[in-house]
Amino acid sequence: MSRQLRIGDLAALTSTTxxxxxxxxxxxVIEAQRSSTGQRLFDPSAIEQVRSIRRLIGAGLPVGAIRELLDCIHDTDRIEPCAVPLLVEHLHAYDGRIAELTTTRDALQGLIDSSQKG
Incomplete structure (x- = not known):
């Protein structure tokens, strides 16, 4: 049986807190067992789980979406095809936000440009 990791050990191994x-x-999105003294104990497989979670968060996914994708994560370097529909949904949402921000930026630039005329 593999040695269980305490929360501080897992944090250090995954560069998190x-x-x-x-x-x-x-x-x-991760599970812990409890020791007889109530400490959280994690299976060593949690190292890869946390790394995958951090990668998905870095890509802009909220933890709730990551929870939906847990069955599609088996490798830190690859996402299973079952994740694609949700990823596409989030990609489209980001595209919409980028379009809105671009419109806002253009309007602000127009105001700046018009203030310098005259």
């Missing part, structure tokens, strides 16, 4: 790991546990 114990607070973030507790948040992931509360959100249901």
């Amino acid at each position: 114990p607070r973030m790991l507790r948040h992931y546990e509360n959100q249901g």
